Structures are given as C-alpha cells and as structure tokens.
Amino acid sequence: MATQKGSTELRPPEGGEAETVEGRPMRADARRNRELLVAAAKEVFSSQGAGASMEAIAKQAGVGVGTLYRHFPNRLDLVEAVYQTDVEELWESAQRVVAELEPWAAVEAFFVAFRRYAQTKQALMAELHQAFEKNPDMRSRARSLIESSFDLVIDRAKAAGAVRGDVTGSDLMQLVSPVCTNTSIEPDQAARLLRMVLDGMRADAARTAFA
Amino acid sequence: MATQKGSTELRPPEGGEAETVEGRPMRADARRNRELLVAAAKEVFSSQGAGASMEAIAKQAGVGVGTLYRHFPNRLDLVEAVYQTDVEELWESAQRVVAELEPWAAVEAFFVAFRRYAQTKQALMAELHQAFEKNPDMRSRARSLIESSFDLVIDRAKAAGAVRGDVTGSDLMQLVSPVCTNTSIEPDQAARLLRMVLDGMRADAARTAFA
DNA sequence: TATTATACGGAGGGTGCCTCCGGTTAGCAA
DNA sequence: TTGCTAACCGGAGGCACCCTCCGTATAATA
Numbered sequence: 001m002a003t004q005k006g007s008t009e010l011r012p013p014e015g016g017e018a019e020t021v022e023g024r025p026m027r028a029d030a031r032r033n034r035e036l037l038v039a040a041a042k043e044v045f046s047s048q049g050a051g052a053s054m055e056a057i058a059k060q061a062g063v064g065v066g067t068l069y070r071h072f073p074n075r076l077d078l079v080e081a082v083y084q085t086d087v088e089e090l091w092e093s094a095q096r097v098v099a100e101l102e103p104w105a106a107v108e109a110f111f112v113a114f115r116r117y118a119q120t121k122q123a124l125m126a127e128l129h130q131a132f133e134k135n136p137d138m139r140s141r142a143r144s145l146i147e148s149s150f151d152l153v154i155d156r157a158k159a160a161g162a163v164r165g166d167v168t169g170s171d172l173m174q175l176v177s178p179v180c181t182n183t184s185i186e187p188d189q190a191a192r193l194l195r196m197v198l199d200g201m202r203a204d205a206a207r208t209a210f211a
Numbered sequence: 212m213a214t215q216k217g218s219t220e221l222r223p224p225e226g227g228e229a230e231t232v233e234g235r236p237m238r239a240d241a242r243r244n245r246e247l248l249v250a251a252a253k254e255v256f257s258s259q260g261a262g263a264s265m266e267a268i269a270k271q272a273g274v275g276v277g278t279l280y281r282h283f284p285n286r287l288d289l290v291e292a293v294y295q296t297d298v299e300e301l302w303e304s305a306q307r308v309v310a311e312l313e314p315w316a317a318v319e320a321f322f323v324a325f326r327r328y329a330q331t332k333q334a335l336m337a338e339l340h341q342a343f344e345k346n347p348d349m350r351s352r353a354r355s356l357i358e359s360s361f362d363l364v365i366d367r368a369k370a371a372g373a374v375r376g377d378v379t380g381s382d383l384m385q386l387v388s389p390v391c392t393n394t395s396i397e398p399d400q401a402a403r404l405l406r407m408v409l410d411g412m413r414a415d416a417a418r419t420a421f422a
Numbered sequence: 423t424a425t426t427a428t429a430c431g432g433a434g435g436g437t438g439c440c441t442c443c444g445g446t447t448a449g450c451a452a
Numbered sequence: 453t454t455g456c457t458a459a460c461c462g463g464a465g466g467c468a469c470c471c472t473c474c475g476t477a478t479a480a481t482a
Contacts, residue, residue: 027448030460053438064462069440126337132394178389183343238479241429264469275431280471 034071036061041082042120050124054078076134079127087142090117094149103160107201110153111176111194118180125181147173164206172201245282247272252293253331261335265289287345290338298353301328305360314371318412321364322387322405329391336392358384375417383412 026034040061044052054075058068072078093113097106121128132139150169157163179185179193199205237245251272255263265286269279283289304324308317332339343350361380368374390396390404410416 027459029448033461054440055438058462065440066442066462067460070460073440075439126340129337129394183340235428238428240479244429265471266469269431276471277431277473278429281429284471286470 030071033061033063033067036063037068037071037078038081038085041078042085045082045123046120050127076127076131079124080131080135080138083121083124083128083131083142084138086117086120087145090114091145091149094152098152098156103157104162104202106153107157107163108198110149111198114176115180115190115194118177122181122183161203163201164203166206167201172197241282244272244274244278247274248279248282248289249292249296252289253296256293256334257331261338287338287342290335291342291346291349294332294335294339294342294353295349297328297331298356301325302356302360305363309363309367314368315373315413317364318368318374319409321360322409325387326391326401326405329388333392333394372414374412375414377417378412383408 037057041057044057044060048056054068055065057078058065061068068078072081090113094110097109097113100106101109147170150173152169154163154167154169154172158165158167175197176194179190179197185193248268252268255268255271259267265279266276268289269276272279279289283292301324305321308320308324311317312320358381361384363380365374365378365380365383369376369378386408387405390401390408396404
C-alpha cells in the first residue's frame with residue numbers, strides 16, 4: 001500500500017529540474033528565472049484570476065516576455081508548471097505533517113492543506129482542463145501523487161489506531177476532492193462536509209455495516 | 212414532487228423570447244438572425260471546439276459580427292444562450308420520451324438524451340465555468356430544469372411500477388451527472404456505469420437495505 | 423407610398439499570445 | 453585574471469481575436 005515515489009518523478013521529462021535536454025546543467029540565471037516565473041505566475045493568477053496576461057506575469061517576475069516564453073513555450077505549459085508545483089507542495093505537506101504531528105492531528109492538518117490546494121486548482125480549472133486534454137499523462141501522474149499523499153497520512157493513522165481500518169487513501173481522495181472542487185458547494189457547506197468525513201473516518205466511528 | 216415549469220421560465224429576463232426590453236415584438240429579421248446565430252454557434256463550437264472565434268460563428272450564420280454582438284453583447288452571453296437551448300432541449304426530450312414511449316423505455320431513452328447533453332456541456336465547460344460565476348442564477352435555474360426533467364421521467368416510471376420507489380430524480384441527477392461529465396472516466400466506463408445505474412433502479416432490483 | 427424606428431455589416435481600435443534577433447552574461451579553460 | 457563561446461535576456465512587433473461604431477438597409481406602420 002502506498003508505494004510513494006520521490007516528487008521528481010511527477011515532472012515531465014522535458015520540463016526538467018535543473019538540467020537542459022542534453023543533460024547539461026541549467027545556467028544559474030536561467031534556473032533562477034524559471035523559479036521566479038513560476039512563483040510570479042502563482043501570485044498573479046491568484047490575485048488577478050486565471051485570465052491574467054503573460055505580460056503581467058513576466059513583469060511580476062521582473063523579466064521580459066521573451067524569457068517567459070523561453071522557459072514555457074506557451075500559456076498552457078506555464079499553467080501546467082504551476083499546477084505541478086501545487087501538487088508537489090501537497091505531497092510535501094503530507095510528508096511534513098507526518099513528520100511533525102501526531103497521527104490524527106496530521107490527518108486534520110492534511111485536510112487543510114488539501115483544501116488550499118483545491119482552491120488554487122479551482123482558479124485554474126478552465127485552463128487546466130485544456131492542459132489535461134493535451135497531456136493526459138500529467139493528469140494521471142498528478143492523481144497518483146495526490147493519492148500517495150493521502151495514503152501516507154492515512155496509513156500511518158490507521159497503524160496508530162486513530163483511523164478505521166476499512167478506509168483507503170484512494171477512497172478519501174474520491175470523497176474529498178469533489179467536495180472541495182465542485183463550485184455548486186458553498187465554502188461553509190464544504191467545511192461542514194469535511195468535518196463529517198473526518199468524524200466518519202475515526203476508528204471509533206465504524207458502526208454501519210452493509211453489503 | 213416535480214412541479215415542472217414551462218421551459219420559458221428558464222430564460223433570463225433580458226434575453227427574451229421574441230420581445231425587446233420594452234415589450235415590443237422583435238422585428239422578423241432580428242428574430243430570424245438570433246436563431247440563426249445560436250444554431251451557428253452550436254454547429255461551430257462542436258466542429259471547431261470551444262475556442263472558435265466570434266467571426267467564424269457570424270460567418271457560419273451568414274451575418275456580420277456587428278449583428279452577432281447586437282444580439283449577444285459578449286462571448287459569454289452567446290455561450291450562455293447555447294447552453295440554455297441545450298438544457299431546454301433536454302427538457303423537451305423528457306417530454307417527448309414520456310409522450311411517445313413506455314415508462315421503462317422512456318427512462319432508457321432519456322439517459323441517452325442526457326449523455327448527449329452532457330457531451331456538449333463538456334465541450335463548453337471552460338467557458339461555462341466563467342458564465343456560471345458571472346451569473347449564478349443561470350446555474351441553479353438550469354439545474355432545477357434538469358432535475359424536473361429527471362423527475363418527469365422517473366415519477367412516471369415509478370407510478371407504473373417499473374422503477375423502485377425509493378429513488379428520486381434529484382438522486383439520479385447527482386449520480387449520473389458526474390459519470391457523464393468527469394473527464395477522467397472513459398466513455399466505455401461511463402456506459403458501463405450507466406447500465407449499472409439503470410439495472411439498479413429497476414423495481415425488482417431493490418434488495419440491499421442499510422441505515 | 424412615405425416615414426421612421428430598428429436592424430445590419432464590416433472596418434478598425436485595443437489587447438493578448440507568441441516570435442525574432444541584437445545585446446548581454448555565465449561558465450570554462452588557459 | 454582574462455578571453456572565449458554557448459546560452460540566456462529583453463522588448464519591439466506580427467498576428468489573431470474580441471468588441472465598438474456608425475453609415476446604410478429594411479421591416480413595420482399609416
């Protein structure tokens with residue numbers, strides 16, 4: 001259960017970490033700018049909405065649009081990169097809460113992190129939809145990393161006896177994800193539903209049996 | 212249960228049927244062009260994708276862009292209008308299958324119609340998302356008309372003893388809609404799931420009891 | 423048929439995505 | 453440290469698209 005892979009595996013082959021295609025390390029300025037750009041995109045998307053212009057993002061990063069397009073050949077590639085880092089951050093959150101908190105507290109903290117992740121995802125939804133179409137691999141890789149994150153937190157809580165034994169990370173993802181993503185669910189309703197799910201997954205909550 | 216309203220109620224106050232704002236009837240050419248434009252938009256969106264240009268739509272309708280923008284002040288208004296007619300067509304499908312088919316056959320036929328509706332909705336998803344944000348009323352009105360459509364078909368089948376008594380139109384909508392809309396479900400998987408739902412809602416299928 | 427309110431059409435303004443190429447700089451070798 | 457070169461940077465500008473404006477055409481009415 002939950003064979004978790006290192007976070008690097010999520011990244012697409014070309015979009016590399018610190019290497020250019022031929023295996024040569026990126027120049028320091030290039031690497032710095034790439035990170036600045038992703039951070040700027042995150043910032044601008046969340047403040048101006050998903051429709052923010054590429055120019056605005058380049059400006060926020062303090063570089064020209066040419067530099068932006070060198071790193072991300074088109075808008076979708078940038079959106080993709082932002083989403084990748086969001087998913088990776090979620091995975092890191094899972095690792096952090098597991099390292100720092102008691103099993104049950106970690107579960108609660110991870111739910112909070114997941115909600116934050118889902119919110120930024122929602123903002124990029126329209127564009128992400130296209131990105132997923134163009135690049136179906138990314139979707140499934142992201143999905144499996146998210147599932148691993150849930151597994152990491154849940155399996156530990158199960159082992160500690162804090163969470164009932166018949167629930168899996170995958171179950172939770174399928175249950176929680178729509179609640180956080182569906183726009184027809186109001187934020188306070190979502191919060192209520194999540195509390196309900198949390199209550200229902202405690203080890204001492206299991207009562208209902210059905211086929 | 213299922214107090215169904217006439218389809219006209221779905222339309223927004225301003226987007227009127229055949230009347231301009233002051234209650235004056237639309238000129239014949241204006242009315243004709245409006246219909247041509249919606250039909251053209253439907254056609255072009257489905258052949259060229261949701262990103263199709265306004266110019267292409269006007270051309271397909273055989274009018275100038277000025278005329279398009281007279282009827283639909285911006286892109287989102289047009290998308291909205293297309294979606295409205297899709298929902299109305301679904302409602303009309305419900306009425307038609309109820310009028311023409313046996314209770315159970317009507318249920319099956321309506322599922323087919325719903326899948327067709329969901330497909331066109333999926334194509335416009337990205338833009339619709341924005342339209343819903345701008346105009347939340349539309350979403351809930353569309354939702355309730357869809358629910359009424361399910362109710363119309365299901366209530367009749369329940370009365371005829373073809374469908375189990377403990378299922379509602381709303382339940383079905385909530386169950387079927389994600390299956391048809393979620394892009395991570397493959398078409399053949401969706402078809403399998405729908406068959407399963409159909410089997411499960413037959414009157415003689417009720418066996419499992421749980422709290 | 424004459425009048426008039428209303429609709430039509432398409433040129434053009436503004437904006438946004440993306441390309442191109444001259445200038446600059448990091449990394450390396452001597 | 454210095455000089456070389458491959459790689460990077462920046463922003464002007466091309467192109468496509470959304471939308472506006474206004475002169476022309478036409479349906480409705482008397």
